Every structure is written in structure tokens, then in C-alpha cells.
Amino acid sequence: MTTVRDATLDVLRRYGMHRVFANPGSTEVAFLADLPDDLEFVLALHEGSVVGMATGHAIATGRPAFVNLHTTAGLGNAVGALATARVNRAPLVVMVGQQDRRHLALEPFLAGRLDALAGPYPVWVNQPALAQDVPAAIRRAWHEARQHRGPAIVVVPMDDWSAPTDPALGLAAPTTVLRADADAGAAAGEVARLLDRAANPLVVVGAGADDRRTWDALVSLAERIGAPVWQEAFGARAGFPQDHPRFAGHLPAGRSRLRAVLDPHDVALVVGTGAFRQYPYEPGPLVPDGLTVAVVSDDPDELHHSRAEVAVLADPAAFCLSVAERVTPRRAPAPARRAEAIEPPAAGEPMRAAHVFAALADRLPRDVVLVEETPSSRPDLHRLLPAREPRGFLSAAMGGLGFALPAAAGLRMGDPSRPVVAVLGDGSSLYGIQGLWSAARYGCGVLFVVLSNGRYAVMDRLADKAGGKAPWPAFEDVSVHGIAQALGCPARRVGDHADLLAVLDEVVPTLAHRTEPLLLDVPVRVDTHFEP
Numbered sequence: 001m002t003t004v005r006d007a008t009l010d011v012l013r014r015y016g017m018h019r020v021f022a023n024p025g026s027t028e029v030a031f032l033a034d035l036p037d038d039l040e041f042v043l044a045l046h047e048g049s050v051v052g053m054a055t056g057h058a059i060a061t062g063r064p065a066f067v068n069l070h071t072t073a074g075l076g077n078a079v080g081a082l083a084t085a086r087v088n089r090a091p092l093v094v095m096v097g098q099q100d101r102r103h104l105a106l107e108p109f110l111a112g113r114l115d116a117l118a119g120p121y122p123v124w125v126n127q128p129a130l131a132q133d134v135p136a137a138i139r140r141a142w143h144e145a146r147q148h149r150g151p152a153i154v155v156v157p158m159d160d161w162s163a164p165t166d167p168a169l170g171l172a173a174p175t176t177v178l179r180a181d182a183d184a185g186a187a188a189g190e191v192a193r194l195l196d197r198a199a200n201p202l203v204v205v206g207a208g209a210d211d212r213r214t215w216d217a218l219v220s221l222a223e224r225i226g227a228p229v230w231q232e233a234f235g236a237r238a239g240f241p242q243d244h245p246r247f248a249g250h251l252p253a254g255r256s257r258l259r260a261v262l263d264p265h266d267v268a269l270v271v272g273t274g275a276f277r278q279y280p281y282e283p284g285p286l287v288p289d290g291l292t293v294a295v296v297s298d299d300p301d302e303l304h305h306s307r308a309e310v311a312v313l314a315d316p317a318a319f320c321l322s323v324a325e326r327v328t329p330r331r332a333p334a335p336a337r338r339a340e341a342i343e344p345p346a347a348g349e350p351m352r353a354a355h356v357f358a359a360l361a362d363r364l365p366r367d368v369v370l371v372e373e374t375p376s377s378r379p380d381l382h383r384l385l386p387a388r389e390p391r392g393f394l395s396a397a398m399g400g401l402g403f404a405l406p407a408a409a410g411l412r413m414g415d416p417s418r419p420v421v422a423v424l425g426d427g428s429s430l431y432g433i434q435g436l437w438s439a440a441r442y443g444c445g446v447l448f449v450v451l452s453n454g455r456y457a458v459m460d461r462l463a464d465k466a467g468g469k470a471p472w473p474a475f476e477d478v479s480v481h482g483i484a485q486a487l488g489c490p491a492r493r494v495g496d497h498a499d500l501l502a503v504l505d506e507v508v509p510t511l512a513h514r515t516e517p518l519l520l521d522v523p524v525r526v527d528t529h530f531e532p
Helices: 004-014 028-031 048-061 071-087 101-106 133-150 158-162 185-199 213-226 253-264 298-303 316-326 352-359 374-386 404-414 424-432 436-439 457-466 480-486 495-512
Strands: 017-024 041-043 065-069 092-098 123-128 149-155 176-177 201-207 230-232 247-250 266-273 292-297 310-313 371-375 420-426 447-452 490-492 519-522
Touching: 004 028, 004 158, 017 028, 017 048, 017 310, 028 065, 028 158, 041 149, 048 065, 048 071, 048 092, 048 490, 071 092, 071 149, 071 292, 071 519, 092 213, 092 404, 101 158, 123 133, 123 457, 133 149, 133 158, 133 298, 176 185, 176 298, 185 266, 185 292, 185 316, 185 374, 185 519, 201 213, 201 371, 230 316, 247 374, 292 298, 292 316, 298 310, 298 457, 352 374, 352 420, 352 495, 371 374, 374 457, 404 420, 404 424, 404 436, 420 424, 424 447, 424 480, 480 490, 480 519
Parallel strands: 017 041, 017 065, 065 092, 092 149, 123 149, 176 310, 201 230, 201 266, 230 247, 266 292, 292 310, 371 420, 420 447, 447 519, 490 519
Antiparallel strands: none
């Protein structure tokens, strides 16, 4: 069994933090007792001196130095020196002891309220949610301190050190972070060599790749290495043309299905997002054994919380183009994609969400901006309404409801050259329904398509999975089109599938130039299956 302490000491060795600058207290004894001989303990008689020595060491070596402080008193005494370290651009990894996690709720003696004690001077502060997360938090603190040139603080409860690590949870911060702005050629060469050695690579894209330059660079790279391209799970924007032959689909949001997708591959290049975003927690490893993950992003936070061996801080477009120029071309068949035919509902049969998406897919122009907030039917929407141009898809990155309706109006207002269609669940629409007044008042010609099933369907499915009865009622008596009309927004209640096709044939050709919004209230039956 590997303990959290053993794993953390290995992190110190891996990143060259062989000296521990400290003025210790009881909350740090479990970490410091029997410190291995290859690590040197450096005592100072006051915490200001501890941090001052570490600051000088970091400046001299150009690498983060490791500091150990004793809960509230130690961190409090060190704040002035930490401020100096920040202004001096000295990278420090500061581990602060905390009382035993098992009785912190009772605020025992020496328990510290440590998160904000050093004010704005740390570049990052974290108390890991689980003891298991401590080694990764120290690793991330090293990257944060190095990237932002200042002290990064990790608060560790004293009982965490003896806890076992769970190898199935894997990395929670990358092993290596490269900065392409320092030496783009070296970083691009390393990733190109990684891809050249791969027998079966794949590419995963995210919202940070949603622009024309990055799409073009990723198309060039994917075609050159013959790799399938997957969109991140719950991506707020599309990172690759989803009608391209190399596009394979959207990654599933659960670990077991994610592993099944990744299992045939030995290298995953993740661009414009972290690795890997999930939704429901499942036990077991995040990725299959033998898969090497490299992440490229211009957002250091995405890099620092990724499960990756290599992370590169770089402009995704320029970096992927540079990698494409360096890799050895190879041939590989494109992913097999079966065109899905959605049969219209039979006479008298209620519509499903998929019927609405298929009707839109047959009619919407290539440059449409599709805004989505229909959680229970989102997988069908992704499958049937691919993003074909940059900024062709948008949803709420955080998952909270109420974003899509007003955002669609703002998108149309900001760029009236592109048609905008918002597809919403009726429950979702009610969180931002007031935005219809503004859309009408300011001439935002958005088509709002509301899928009305009179309930929070995704919550019903989650309750089913939990094996319990949902306590919330349906709201079939709510008239979304009635509310829209009351807010001054033109609205129509669609009667059946034929009525839907007729109104879309009438309205879609006007989307490019219309200045009046329209809401379509479309009744759909509840889908009984939900698998994000």
C-alpha cells in the first residue's frame, strides 16, 4: 500500500524539491517524522525567515521551493514574507498543516480558517477534498507556482498523511507542463514524436478550439495522422467540424463508456479542454491502462487539473499547425459513420425530440448558430445537428439552466449576419423566460424552439436511476407560448409533425434577415432513456 505521505514525498523528489524549509508544529509531525535521508530539513526560527530563505532559494535556482508552515499561526506569521515572494516573482509550494479532518467540523484547538488568511498574495490556494488528492494538489501547486511566479498554498489535514492512495483514480494534475511560448519548436517536436510513436492515436477537442484557425489546424493534423476526432463530453462549444469524415462523435460522460472509447488507442491528444470532463461519478480508472494523454490549451487552469502525462500551454491553432508540419503522415480509415434516418411519427403519434431535430437538420443553413439547453435530449441533438462552422454551437459551460434563451438574443444582437436558433426544454426556458421581452424589444430575430413535455425530464430519469420516486410534480399546465406572448414575443403552439414542418418551411428561410423573434412551443413525449 502506498500512503498519501509516500506519494507526496515522491512528488517532491520528482520536481526537485529536496529541501523542506520549515518551522514545524504538531499538525505537521505525521509528515515530517522519519523524513527520508534524501530530503533535507531546513529549520528557521520564525516563519518570516522560513519563507524568506525559500524565496532566495527559488530565485537562485529558478525552481519552486518547498515550504512547510504550521496551521493558522505559521501561515499568519508568514503572510508578509509571502507577499514579498509574490512581488519578487518567486515560485513557492507552501504546504500548510491543518487539524485532523475527522473533527474539523467541531473546530478543535489549532483548527485554522486558512483559505483566505494570506489574502490575495498566493497564486493558488487549495485544501484537497479527499486525502487521496493531496499528492496531485502538491503537483499542481508546483505548476501553478511556476506558471504564475508566486506562492501556491496547499492545506493538508494531519490525518491525511497515513491514508492510502487509490491508483484507480489516476492523475489529477499533469506530470509535465511545457510552455510553447518559451520554445514552441521543442514542445511541438515532443508532441509530434509522441504521435509518431503511437500505433493508434486519437484527438479530443473542446470549447477552446472553437475558431476558424484552430479548426483548420486540427483538420490538417487529424488528416495527416489519420486519427478520429472526438468532442469533449458536455462541451459548451464545438472544437472541430462535426460533418468532417474524421469526426467520430461526442465522448460519453461516464468512466466505463469513456474507457470503452479510449481503449483501442495508445495516445490521446486533447486540444482546447481538460482531460477528461465527466458528469456522473463511476468507480474504476478514468482511462485505460497504456494510454498516454497530452493536453494543449491556452488556459493554464485547464492544463493543471487534467489527467495527463504532458500538458502544453500554447495557442492551440499555432501549436497544432506546428505539430502537423512535424508529424509523419500516415493513412488510416475514417471512422465509420452511419447516416441515421428518423422516421416521422405515425398519424396520431406524439413527436419525440429527435423528430424536431431531424426537421431542423433538413432545413437549417450551414452558418446557423445553434444554442442548446435541452438536457434530457442533448445526445440526440448532437447526433442529428452537427456544428458545421466555428461558433456553430453554444451551450452553458457550467450546466446551470437559464443561459441559452438570453444568450441567443445576445448572439444575434452581437452578430446579425448569422441566423440564430435556440433549442430549449420547457423547464429550461422558464429559468430565462424574461429574456424574450428583451429579444422582442431590441429586434433580435432568434427562432426559439421549445420542446414541451411538461416536466423536468432529466431529473425524472436521474430519480429512476437512483431507485426512488421523484417528489416534484409535473407542470403540464404551464403555457410557454402564452408567457412569451405576454412578454411581447410572437409565439405559436405547434399542433403536430406536419404543422412543425410547415412552420419551419415558412420561418427558416427568413432567419438570416428577420428582426422579430419567434417562439415555437412544440409538444414532445418524454424520452425514457438518458445516457449523457
